[in-house]
Amino acid sequence: MRRFARLHPWWSVWIAIATLVLLYLTFAIWPPWLIGLIGKKKLFLNSLFNGITLGSLYFLIASGFTLIFGLMRNVNLAHGSLYMMGGYIGYLIGDWTGYWLLAFPVAFMVVGLFGVILQYFVFRRMEGEDIRQTLVTIGISIVLADIMLWAFGGDFYNISPPSWLSGPIETIFVTGVKRSSGDLIYLKYPLVRLAIFAASLAIGLGMWLAINRTRIGMLIRAGVDDRDILSASGIRVQFVFVAVFAFGAGLAGMAGVVGGTFQSIAPGEDIRFLLASLVVVIVGGMGSIPGAALGAVIIGIAEQFGSVYFPTYAVVVTFLIMVLVLAFRPTGLLGRN
Amino acid sequence: MRSGVQVSGRLSAAGASNALELRGVTKRFGALLALNDVSMTLRPGERRAVLGSNGAGKTTLFNCITGDFLPTAGEIRLYGEDITVFPPQERIRRGLRRTYQISLLFAGLSVLDNIYLACRGVLRRRFSMLRPGRNEPALLSAVDLVELAHLQEVRDSLVSHLSYGQQRQLEIAMALAGAPRLLLLDEPAAGLSPNERQALVEILQNLPEHIGYIIIEHDMDVALRVAEFVTMMHNGRVFKEGNPRELENDAEVQALYLGEVDG
Amino acid sequence: MAQVVTTETTPQSRSMFGRIPAAYWLFGAFLLVLPSFASNFVMYQIFGWSFILGMIALSLMFLAGYGGMFSLAQMTVAGLAGYVVAICGTSAITDISQNWPWYVNIPAALLIAAIFATVVGWLAVRTEGIYTIMITLAVASAFFYFTRQNYVLFNGFSGFNGVFPPQLFGVDWRHPVAFYYLSLFWAAFWYFAVLYVSRSPMGLALQGIRDNPRRMSALGFDVTAHRVAAYTFAAFPAAIGGILLTWQSAQISPGTAGVGPVIDILVIAVIGGLRHPVGPFVGAFVYVILKSFSIDILVALGLGGERFQLLIGLGFLVIVFWSPDGLLGLWAKLRDLHRRDPLIGRLVRRL
Ligand SMILES: Nc1ncnc2c1ncn2[C@@H]1O[C@H](COP(=O)(O)OP(=O)(O)OP(=O)(O)O)[C@@H](O)[C@H]1O
Ligand SMILES: [Mg+2]
Numbered sequence: 001m002r003r004f005a006r007l008h009p010w011w012s013v014w015i016a017i018a019t020l021v022l023l024y025l026t027f028a029i030w031p032p033w034l035i036g037l038i039g040k041k042k043l044f045l046n047s048l049f050n051g052i053t054l055g056s057l058y059f060l061i062a063s064g065f066t067l068i069f070g071l072m073r074n075v076n077l078a079h080g081s082l083y084m085m086g087g088y089i090g091y092l093i094g095d096w097t098g099y100w101l102l103a104f105p106v107a108f109m110v111v112g113l114f115g116v117i118l119q120y121f122v123f124r125r126m127e128g129e130d131i132r133q134t135l136v137t138i139g140i141s142i143v144l145a146d147i148m149l150w151a152f153g154g155d156f157y158n159i160s161p162p163s164w165l166s167g168p169i170e171t172i173f174v175t176g177v178k179r180s181s182g183d184l185i186y187l188k189y190p191l192v193r194l195a196i197f198a199a200s201l202a203i204g205l206g207m208w209l210a211i212n213r214t215r216i217g218m219l220i221r222a223g224v225d226d227r228d229i230l231s232a233s234g235i236r237v238q239f240v241f242v243a244v245f246a247f248g249a250g251l252a253g254m255a256g257v258v259g260g261t262f263q264s265i266a267p268g269e270d271i272r273f274l275l276a277s278l279v280v281v282i283v284g285g286m287g288s289i290p291g292a293a294l295g296a297v298i299i300g301i302a303e304q305f306g307s308v309y310f311p312t313y314a315v316v317v318t319f320l321i322m323v324l325v326l327a328f329r330p331t332g333l334l335g336r337n
Numbered sequence: 338m339r340s341g342v343q344v345s346g347r348l349s350a351a352g353a354s355n356a357l358e359l360r361g362v363t364k365r366f367g368a369l370l371a372l373n374d375v376s377m378t379l380r381p382g383e384r385r386a387v388l389g390s391n392g393a394g395k396t397t398l399f400n401c402i403t404g405d406f407l408p409t410a411g412e413i414r415l416y417g418e419d420i421t422v423f424p425p426q427e428r429i430r431r432g433l434r435r436t437y438q439i440s441l442l443f444a445g446l447s448v449l450d451n452i453y454l455a456c457r458g459v460l461r462r463r464f465s466m467l468r469p470g471r472n473e474p475a476l477l478s479a480v481d482l483v484e485l486a487h488l489q490e491v492r493d494s495l496v497s498h499l500s501y502g503q504q505r506q507l508e509i510a511m512a513l514a515g516a517p518r519l520l521l522l523d524e525p526a527a528g529l530s531p532n533e534r535q536a537l538v539e540i541l542q543n544l545p546e547h548i549g550y551i552i553i554e555h556d557m558d559v560a561l562r563v564a565e566f567v568t569m570m571h572n573g574r575v576f577k578e579g580n581p582r583e584l585e586n587d588a589e590v591q592a593l594y595l596g597e598v599d600g
Numbered sequence: 601m602a603q604v605v606t607t608e609t610t611p612q613s614r615s616m617f618g619r620i621p622a623a624y625w626l627f628g629a630f631l632l633v634l635p636s637f638a639s640n641f642v643m644y645q646i647f648g649w650s651f652i653l654g655m656i657a658l659s660l661m662f663l664a665g666y667g668g669m670f671s672l673a674q675m676t677v678a679g680l681a682g683y684v685v686a687i688c689g690t691s692a693i694t695d696i697s698q699n700w701p702w703y704v705n706i707p708a709a710l711l712i713a714a715i716f717a718t719v720v721g722w723l724a725v726r727t728e729g730i731y732t733i734m735i736t737l738a739v740a741s742a743f744f745y746f747t748r749q750n751y752v753l754f755n756g757f758s759g760f761n762g763v764f765p766p767q768l769f770g771v772d773w774r775h776p777v778a779f780y781y782l783s784l785f786w787a788a789f790w791y792f793a794v795l796y797v798s799r800s801p802m803g804l805a806l807q808g809i810r811d812n813p814r815r816m817s818a819l820g821f822d823v824t825a826h827r828v829a830a831y832t833f834a835a836f837p838a839a840i841g842g843i844l845l846t847w848q849s850a851q852i853s854p855g856t857a858g859v860g861p862v863i864d865i866l867v868i869a870v871i872g873g874l875r876h877p878v879g880p881f882v883g884a885f886v887y888v889i890l891k892s893f894s895i896d897i898l899v900a901l902g903l904g905g906e907r908f909q910l911l912i913g914l915g916f917l918v919i920v921f922w923s924p925d926g927l928l929g930l931w932a933k934l935r936d937l938h939r940r941d942p943l944i945g946r947l948v949r950r951l
Binding site for chain 3: 403404424425426429435437442443444445446451455457458462463464465466467468511514515
Binding site: 073075077130131132134135136138139140142143145146147149150271275278279281282286312313314315316318319322323326327330331 | 670723726727729730731733734735737738739741742745746749750751859863866867870904907909910912913914916917920921924
């Protein structure tokens with residue numbers, strides 16, 4: 001951190017100011033002029049939290065995407081289809097068994113297994129041919145989308161969370177003061193979203209630990225930095241590749257269950273979430289997991305604030321962020337040059 | 338007149354008489370110091386050999402001179418002009434040329450197209466969308482270079498179909514395109530047959546006087562026949578400089594070649 | 601990256617008409633006299649549409665086949681040009697359309713499309729090749745969502761209808777015969793233009809950059825500038841295709857350049873083949889035929905009539921797997937097979 005501050009003094013100042021402003025906006029009781037300027041605090045806090053939870057969903061999807069890309073140079077444009085597949089599987093499991101929690105491991109495993117098949121039977125045969133692999137993923141996404149449309153039709157599917165997770169809870173964040181009694185009003189927020197946020201955080205931390213503390217994680221990091229090292233070190237590279245692909249695919253499948261719970265699953269969602277992960281990864285830095293986390297939060301928040309504060313131009317905000325990053329840091333905020 | 342004034346103005350900046358001047362050039366790859374404070378001066382038309390064991394930093398030196406990598410520290414001057422941070426193409430347009438240790442050719446294009454591109458690269462109208470006419474100067478000189486490199490028979494073949502030796506010859510021909518003043522030749526003789534080696538030596542010996550070069554060469558015989566001055570590199574440093582006779586009999590150099598010195 | 605697009609043979613004839621086989625002349629003549637016997641549907645829907653999609657895919661072929669840059673934004677460039685014609689020219693949305701004459705709005709469309717493509721190119725080319733697909737796909741979808749949300753300029757979800765070609769020289773250019781010749785002319789024009797440019801310094805430089813960017817800058821070329829210039833050039837066939845597409849259906853809406861069509865253009869170019877400018881047109885023809893007769897084909901295969909995407913997706917996968925050079929590559933392989941018949945050991949009639 002100190003090194004960063006030394007290298008980029010201006011950036012550090014800006015980041016510090018932004019953090020302070022954000023902290024103030026989150027915790028202070030807003031004075032009337034501020035409310036006059038940007039509206040109610042409740043709206044602000046809600047968009048902020050929605051942005052963060054949306055960001056955590058994006059992170060779940062994008063981290064697998066970026067990991068696969070970083071290690072295998074495979075731009076997996078079928079990643080959105082894996083997400084959607086997970087969503088449908090989650091729905092079926094929830095529907096049959098009635099256990100919401102069971103949907104996660106099943107979606108993870110089924111989609112992960114599908115990832116194993118893809119990597120082992122398809123992509124292994126075209127190693128090093130980046131473009132061809134990507135073209136294949138496009139073909140796979142077209143086929144999968146149509147098969148899923150065939151099987152599930154054009155309806156919206158909602159995965160309902162269990163009763164103990166439904167409904168809002170009161171948080172510690174103050175939105176205002178009751179005029180009559182002077183009591184503080186606290187923000188109410190859907191519990192399921194908080195749970196999802198917590199789970200993403202846990203998964204993110206787990207990934208970070210796995211990558212920085214375990215042997216296979218070291219291998220993956222070495223491989224992302226320099227793929228020759230991996231093949232030169234005599235490890236079974238294919239095994240690492242299959243494992244990483246399966247893990248990334250499984251995460252996308254799990255994200256499908258999450259997405260189906262707090263939004264819904266329907267044709268077209270695959271493309272929507274593919275695009276979201278593309279933008280997240282471009283902004284955060286391709287191949288970098290902390291980059292995916294940063295990009296996901298930025299894009300999630302930007303999307304929510306955009307749709308609340310300038311609804312007509314919500315997309316433009318996200319897009320502008322991407323263009324600005326590309327213009328000034330083509331490799332993304334945390335990407336290596 | 339005006340351009341003459343400009344040039345001399347530029348030249349008077351420093352060391353007008355030197356083709357190439359390196360001052361304290363250093364290149365780091367992470368923890369590895371591939372070039373360590375290398376200084377070197379080349380007169381116009383001077384022909385020099387760079388020797389050194391594997392990993393001595395010879396290719397990295399070339400990469401810094403041509404701008405493929407920016408040096409971590411130090412200064413590079415080409416005909417008096419500071420080119421340290423120029424992009425590669427700007428250096429090439431000033432008369433610098435190079436060949437690569439591992440051929441970097443355009444596999445999907447024919448031999449003639451490869452050389453034509455080399456000729457075109459240093460001319461104006463690189464963005465032209467008009468096909469070259471039969472008498473376009475760049476095309477004519479490309480045809481000449483095909484002959485110089487003895488590649489007439491494969492002129493219209495795809496580069497991916499050439500033999501190894503032919504690819505090496507094509508590398509040389511491409512470096513001679515345009516009006517070169519200083520060539521950087523990275524092990525041009527590696528892997529060539531004795532006959533091809535002889536042809537290469539002849540091409541180099543017959544170059545016009547004003548064209549200088551630096552040649553990286555492991556084969557002492559070739560190096561000594563085409564160079565008038567020798568620089569030994571070791572572990573990223575200039576280890577010894579001198580004329581070929583001196584170095585050949587130098588005990589330290591011989592020891593290095595036998596692998597007895599390591600610092 | 602070059603594996604997909606490596607050219608097998610470089611046509612070395614420097615004269616354009618010297619060695620054109622008779623079959624090509626015959627095919628040209630066939631296209632010219634087609635209106636005398638073909639139905640309006642065939643002219644307008646099959647051939648007109650193939651030419652248009654072929655032109656847009658041609659712009660992708662130019663970037664990908666010669667430059668190694670797989671831009672998914674070419675359909676977006678086409679869509680933008682269509683939008684400009686609708687906004688600056690005449691449409692049923694009289695609140696927005698400016699009613700400018702064709703000699704203003706068409707150049708405006710080309711210019712704006714070229715500027716847009718240049719900016720996209722500049723954003724996309726400064727990173728490694730593989731990122732191009734991601735960045736251009738993101739740009740394309742951003743354009744889609746933007747046009748769908750913006751009502752002031754792009755009239756949001758419904759877009760523009762009633763966008764007709766001008767009544768130039770007293771001809772109704774939407775008449776099937778007139779439109780057929782119009783689209784044939786532009787398709788042929790851009791086909792030959794791309795073929796011609798491929799052997800110019802610009803085109804050769806692009807192919808050099810595809811094979812080896814590092815060497816190109818060591819020959820004195822500014823690689824980034826060349827790549828960006830390629831995007832600018834490729835904007836023109838795409839933009840003309842986009843304008844014709846708008847006229848053909850008399851409407852333009854966000855869906856015209858949605859993610860589906862954007863991917864379709866890539867599919868068309870790859871199915872046809874990226875090695876030669878004729879590939880995109882072959883791909884477009886196959887695509888249009890499949891799309892027009894998919895119900896019959898699918899029912900014959902025992903699938904539901906709506907499974908067109910499945911069909912095209914599987915076809916695409918088959919091509920990418922077994923013939924990275926597309927149908928063109930397949931054709932070349934078959935031809936070679938027949939030339940050197942192993943049994944008879946002599947030349948065999950071509951397919
Ligand atoms: N791009 C790079 N990244 C990291 N290290 C590099 C890079 N290029 C060269 N090196 C390292 O720098 C050192 C010098 O390499 P260089 O290629 O200059 O040696 P050389 O003298 O040309 O050897 P050779 O005779 O084998 O060609 C080597 O240890 C090499 O591994
Ligand atoms: Mg070397």
